[in-house]
Amino acid sequence: MKELDILFIHPATHYRSSDQDGRDLVTFLVMPLGTLALADLLDRNGYSTVVYHTGIEQLQDRSFKVEDIFRLYEPRVVGIDLHWFVHSYDAVRIAEIAKHNSNAHVVLGGFTASYYAEEILNRFGCVDAIIRGDAERPLLELMRHLENSELGGVPNLVYRGRGVIKRSRREFIAGVDDLRGLDYANFELLHNRERYCRLISQSGDLDPHPWRVSVKRHAWLPLGRGCSVDCSYCGGGRGAQRLITGRPEPIYQPKEQVLETLSKFMEYGIDSVYMDFDPYPDRRYYHELFEMIRREGIDISAQFLLWSLSDRGFVREFARTFNPLYSTLTISPETGSEEVRIRNKGFHYTNEELTRWLEYAKEEAVPVEAYFSTGLSSETPEAFEETIRLAERMVKRYPIASIACNPLVLEPGSPRHLSPEDFGLRIKFRDFLDYYERFRRLALGLPPESRLGYDTEWQSEHQIIDNSFRFNQMISSMKEGFQ
Amino acid sequence: MPVFEMELHLPVKVFRRAPFIYTGVDSRSLILGAFSDPLTNRGMNLQRAFPLLVSSRHPDGRLADQLFSLAFLYIDDDERRRLHLTHPILLEGEGEALETLLSGANRIASTLGCASMDIEAHHEVLGSISFPSSMSPISYDLGKATLIGLNEVSLIKKGFRAVEEIRCLSADIHYLEDRLSDEKRSNEYVAAASPKEFKEIEKMCRSLPIRSYTLSNADATLNPAENIPISEGTTWIIRRRRRWGFGELTVEGFMRWSPNLFEAMERFRTPYLPLFQDILRYEYRAGKVFEWGFRSRDKGIILPLLSAAAEAMKHMGIETIQLGCVDFRQGFLKNLLEEYGFKVVHRIRLMRRTVEH
Ligand code: SF4
Numbered sequence: 001m002k003e004l005d006i007l008f009i010h011p012a013t014h015y016r017s018s019d020q021d022g023r024d025l026v027t028f029l030v031m032p033l034g035t036l037a038l039a040d041l042l043d044r045n046g047y048s049t050v051v052y053h054t055g056i057e058q059l060q061d062r063s064f065k066v067e068d069i070f071r072l073y074e075p076r077v078v079g080i081d082l083h084w085f086v087h088s089y090d091a092v093r094i095a096e097i098a099k100h101n102s103n104a105h106v107v108l109g110g111f112t113a114s115y116y117a118e119e120i121l122n123r124f125g126c127v128d129a130i131i132r133g134d135a136e137r138p139l140l141e142l143m144r145h146l147e148n149s150e151l152g153g154v155p156n157l158v159y160r161g162r163g164v165i166k167r168s169r170r171e172f173i174a175g176v177d178d179l180r181g182l183d184y185a186n187f188e189l190l191h192n193r194e195r196y197c198r199l200i201s202q203s204g205d206l207d208p209h210p211w212r213v214s215v216k217r218h219a220w221l222p223l224g225r226g227c228s229v230d231c232s233y234c235g236g237g238r239g240a241q242r243l244i245t246g247r248p249e250p251i252y253q254p255k256e257q258v259l260e261t262l263s264k265f266m267e268y269g270i271d272s273v274y275m276d277f278d279p280y281p282d283r284r285y286y287h288e289l290f291e292m293i294r295r296e297g298i299d300i301s302a303q304f305l306l307w308s309l310s311d312r313g314f315v316r317e318f319a320r321t322f323n324p325l326y327s328t329l330t331i332s333p334e335t336g337s338e339e340v341r342i343r344n345k346g347f348h349y350t351n352e353e354l355t356r357w358l359e360y361a362k363e364e365a366v367p368v369e370a371y372f373s374t375g376l377s378s379e380t381p382e383a384f385e386e387t388i389r390l391a392e393r394m395v396k397r398y399p400i401a402s403i404a405c406n407p408l409v410l411e412p413g414s415p416r417h418l419s420p421e422d423f424g425l426r427i428k429f430r431d432f433l434d435y436y437e438r439f440r441r442l443a444l445g446l447p448p449e450s451r452l453g454y455d456t457e458w459q460s461e462h463q464i465i466d467n468s469f470r471f472n473q474m475i476s477s478m479k480e481g482f483q
Numbered sequence: 484m485p486v487f488e489m490e491l492h493l494p495v496k497v498f499r500r501a502p503f504i505y506t507g508v509d510s511r512s513l514i515l516g517a518f519s520d521p522l523t524n525r526g527m528n529l530q531r532a533f534p535l536l537v538s539s540r541h542p543d544g545r546l547a548d549q550l551f552s553l554a555f556l557y558i559d560d561d562e563r564r565r566l567h568l569t570h571p572i573l574l575e576g577e578g579e580a581l582e583t584l585l586s587g588a589n590r591i592a593s594t595l596g597c598a599s600m601d602i603e604a605h606h607e608v609l610g611s612i613s614f615p616s617s618m619s620p621i622s623y624d625l626g627k628a629t630l631i632g633l634n635e636v637s638l639i640k641k642g643f644r645a646v647e648e649i650r651c652l653s654a655d656i657h658y659l660e661d662r663l664s665d666e667k668r669s670n671e672y673v674a675a676a677s678p679k680e681f682k683e684i685e686k687m688c689r690s691l692p693i694r695s696y697t698l699s700n701a702d703a704t705l706n707p708a709e710n711i712p713i714s715e716g717t718t719w720i721i722r723r724r725r726r727w728g729f730g731e732l733t734v735e736g737f738m739r740w741s742p743n744l745f746e747a748m749e750r751f752r753t754p755y756l757p758l759f760q761d762i763l764r765y766e767y768r769a770g771k772v773f774e775w776g777f778r779s780r781d782k783g784i785i786l787p788l789l790s791a792a793a794e795a796m797k798h799m800g801i802e803t804i805q806l807g808c809v810d811f812r813q814g815f816l817k818n819l820l821e822e823y824g825f826k827v828v829h830r831i832r833l834m835r836r837t838v839e840h
Contacts, residue, residue: 213491213518213530214516215518216493217494269494269546271494271495271516299495299496300495301495324753325493325497325754326514328514328515362760363760365753365758365760367755367758399758401511402511
């Protein structure tokens with residue numbers, strides 16, 4: 001068995017298939033962007049580090065069990081990311097396995113873990129500590145302080161000390177200089193890395209259509225942290241960021257570093273990057289970054305998620321910069337009703353402005369991915385009909401490569417979660433245990449008590465789920481538009 | 484000796500090394516990174532497209548892409564499965580990876596129960612070849628594509644034999660017009676068909692006995708012509724009055740042409756045909772008749788159609804007219820076109836190898 005300073009484990013979410021064989025399947029394969037960067041930071045500071053992705057391992061070898069990792073390694077620390085709430089059950093399950101099979105100190109991090117730090121430590125004895133918010137310096141210091149057990153000096157740490165849950169006094173909020181030194185592309189530390197970029201581009205074994213062959217390699221490009229607005233449904237907006245990480249305003253990744261990451265991605269044969277960080281509508285940062293990408297001759301596709309509508313110049317610059325093979329611009333109008341949009345979206349716009357923007361995309365020959373949601377505050381059944389009508393118009397007239405409508409799931413730390421009454425919600429998910437239970441039932445193949453975690457004043461949970469079915473059925477029955 | 488590996492992957496660099504236009508039915512999903520058009524055969528949904536990428540492994544474990552070919556599974560007119568490989572694109576190296584590509588493709592063809600594995604070899608390319616340049620859904624701009632040199636003799640040694648030769652002929656449009664105007668022809672019944680009109684008679688046109696070459700009539704989705712949208716003035720039909728009928732007109736022939744969209748691709752910067760907007764608004768140097776059909780070898784059918792297509796092209800400022808998909812059995816058409824100033828500028832050889840099971 002090999003001694004290891006730190007073992008990172010990404011907990012893919014499990015669910016039991018509803019067909020007769022009740023197979024154990026995995027979903028949500030993407031790792032939070034920072035995991036590899038954290039592993040690399042520790043590695044460069046002399047700590048032996050390995051990253052395991054349980055989903056990749058399981059897709060590679062059906063008989064894989066998390067326990068197997070502990071037959072190979074004896075880690076001092078096990079770090080498990082619990083950023084997105086969908087991993088609530090699996091993260092804790094893996095923490096239990098780690099505790100059972102090793103003497104490691106088990107640490108959790110990520111937004112969900114940060115938001116529920118005290119509750120998790122209170123309820124689950126298998127978790128020793130949680131890093132709230134940015135984890136770079138705290139994790140390094142944790143490694144140093146573990147020997148002398150003086151965890152009170154580790155910033156952002158919530159931990160169990162002599163049976164009592166404690167919070168460290170120091171605070172760390174990563175600044176641009178902290179981000180500058182991070183390497184998000186050290187795939188060498190990831191076990192079975194070659195499968196990762198390929199598998200996150202498709203739904204892996206979950207894909208019910210085996211003839212749909214995924215042909216690109218995809219990676220997430222780190223561009224910054226934070227947001228400048230609050231959408232009612234988002235657990236990563238300005239307010240949530242303040243609450244969880246203490247970050248008052250968004251920061252961008254230095255552009256030179258983004259170029260370096262892109263160059264490394266190219267060396268790994270990555271075709272396309274997902275760019276999901278767009279907190280300021282002026283987009284000066286991107287105009288400069290795109291110019292640099294062109295100058296460096298970086299040949300890669302991009303899926304850019306516009307958080308607000310852009311001007312035509314941006315659409316053109318985007319088209320000039322990225323390889324068009326897999327490039328798209330993604331927008332999320334969320335709803336066809338302008339009133340509902342204003343109530344829920346931090347960056348809102350009228351349908352006329354949206355149409356104008358779609359014209360730009362059409363003229364610049366840039367395909368568009370569009371996302372709607374249902375379950376928004378003030379969304380009545382009539383307002384949802386407006387969503388359907390807008391989507392129909394978009395598919396008929398514009399270069400829509402993909403369009404979908406998802407029912408919103410209640411996100412921890414979102415404005416709707418923090419003040420449900422203000423948004424007309426009756427919530428069913430409040431505590432960590434509610435999320436843990438939701439995903440435990442999914443993993444065991446038990447029917448969920450609630451899928452979304454709320455009803456609204458205007459629609460029941462059942463109606464909201466039905467809306468999204470109806471929307472997606474309508475879209476798949478449409479023959480018109482861009483085939 | 485480098486070690487080669489094959490995987491299913493369409494890297495973005497293929498579009499730079501060999502700019503192409505994709506005419507498959509699943510553009511929308513390809514943008515998102517997947518081929519989604521299945522082949523339904525004998526009650527099964529089979530994977531249709533296989534992006535074959537051969538890479539060499541560096542001593543440090545990294546992979547360097549060497550060769551790329553897009554392979555398609557299709558059903559021929561005799562209900563046999565075949566695997567069709569497009570001409571391999573050289574991404575790096577000297578093409579030593581061809582053997583790995585062929586044996587990998589052979590494995591796929593064998594697993595799928597294919598009767599043969601075929602390679603589309605661009606055998607002769609003289610000057611600029613107008614869009615579409617392939618009988619598959621991926622048309623490379625052959626003037627720019629880094630095609631691997633395919634040596635026919637060595638392919639024959641590997642068990643391949645040439646089963647088809649498809650030609651494209653090209654002429655100066657002004658010369659052609661002069662030649663055509665020397666002849667007295669009646670074009671009384673030549674008319675442009677609107678997209679709606681063509682839809683109505685499409686079946687009839689595609690069942691004419693003398694037709695442009697396609698890989699398969701039974702499995703037509705691969706045929707680029709099926710998916711190239713019809714614009715006003717690009718489809719011409721010739722009708723004749725039946726001798727025994729009372730005013731009834733029958734379709735005697737048709738031609739469909741497209742401006743050279745490889746020229747438009749410089750503006751649109753996209754491989755996806757549905758994203759090309761108002762294609763007739765732009766200037767082009769060349770145009771191509773890519774689909775045609777005639778009831779008989781009658782000059783009185785062919786020349787009026789050619790004249791109508793050429794005139795429409797000239798109207799847009801096009802200087803070069805091409806006519807493609809002429810297979811080697813259609814010598815009469817080649818000879819006729821040569822009489823009017825056309826020259827063969829592009830030959831595609833279809834090399835076939837039987838797949839052992
Ligand atoms: S724009 Fe809205 S959804 Fe996007 S990160 Fe900010 S608050 Fe969240």
